[in-house]
Amino acid sequence: MVDKFARQLSELLSGRQIPVSQFSKRNTKRLQTLLETGVLEEVRSGGGRSYTPCNRDALERFALKEYPTGLEVSAESGGTPRSQAVATYRDAKKAGSTDAEVVQLRIGSNENSKILHRNGEALPIVEWCKAADVAAIRLDADFQWSASATIAIVENLEVFLHFEKLQFPTDLILYAGGKLSGRVLDWLTSPGMQECRITHFGDYDPVGVDEYLRLKQHCPGRVEMYVPENIDVLFATYGKAKLLEDSSTLLIRLREEHDATVIQLTTLMDTHNCGVEQEVLLIPQGTTP
Numbered sequence: 001m002v003d004k005f006a007r008q009l010s011e012l013l014s015g016r017q018i019p020v021s022q023f024s025k026r027n028t029k030r031l032q033t034l035l036e037t038g039v040l041e042e043v044r045s046g047g048g049r050s051y052t053p054c055n056r057d058a059l060e061r062f063a064l065k066e067y068p069t070g071l072e073v074s075a076e077s078g079g080t081p082r083s084q085a086v087a088t089y090r091d092a093k094k095a096g097s098t099d100a101e102v103v104q105l106r107i108g109s110n111e112n113s114k115i116l117h118r119n120g121e122a123l124p125i126v127e128w129c130k131a132a133d134v135a136a137i138r139l140d141a142d143f144q145w146s147a148s149a150t151i152a153i154v155e156n157l158e159v160f161l162h163f164e165k166l167q168f169p170t171d172l173i174l175y176a177g178g179k180l181s182g183r184v185l186d187w188l189t190s191p192g193m194q195e196c197r198i199t200h201f202g203d204y205d206p207v208g209v210d211e212y213l214r215l216k217q218h219c220p221g222r223v224e225m226y227v228p229e230n231i232d233v234l235f236a237t238y239g240k241a242k243l244l245e246d247s248s249t250l251l252i253r254l255r256e257e258h259d260a261t262v263i264q265l266t267t268l269m270d271t272h273n274c275g276v277e278q279e280v281l282l283i284p285q286g287t288t289p
Helices: 004-013 025-030 032-036 056-066 081-089 125-132 157-161 182-188 206-218 231-238 248-254 260-272 278-282
Strands: 040-045 048-053 101-107 116-118 135-139 145-147 150-154 172-175 197-201 223-225
Touching (some): 004 048, 032 040, 101 125, 101 182, 135 182, 206 223, 248 260
Parallel strands (some): 197 223
8 A cells, every 4th residue: 555645745746736634734744845945835725725736846856755766665565664664764663663573582490391382393492592591583473482381571681681590480581671562462462372371570660560560461360570578678778769750640540450469569669759670689688788
């Protein structure tokens, strides 16, 4: 399907008038320079207003700048999403997302050698991680990864890389890198992942707690959040007020939740007026600031 703005530019280049009302606010803004320089003119047309072309050569140069591969380029012309966005708009970010992503994994302390499968075939992820410590899989529509395992989903890189220091038993450790993508969530909710039990390791702040709820909503009955027994001491000792300042609106919403873990953590946030970053879990026991 051809981009709507490209189609409108093509019509203007053919000499047609186009009603102003057919342009979105964003695309009207893109035309502003053309109107100011007289390349286009806004004229009365019937009971409304229309744009009419006044300088075809200048309009053609503008169209080429906006769409380097031409105005008839199709979204289904075969490139990858971001290469197609560069070809069409000169901007890879216009694609929004890629058609695949890399998921980083480590093995946990549990003795489970057949925890990950691709299209029914067990993969040697234990051997991969023994050789390189970290393994990666490509997640897209063609690779049907499945597992029957316990999975620790870790928000921040340092905790992911030093997870063994937590002495938490699990089969797989998955690096979230902050907020999980929609593609990873879809994978975790797919039929091949229904036997997995998930523990979320996030910051003890509104954003981390909200991500736990997001994961729980997608995988009901299979998700819990890791909260150490001394969490109240960690709040009192290592709390950071800015973690709440940046998420005050989110905290208001979280106070309305009935999940026991959310109630526990939001109460601590309110009591100490702070949040705690998950790297606190790596501080050796008995250490004082």
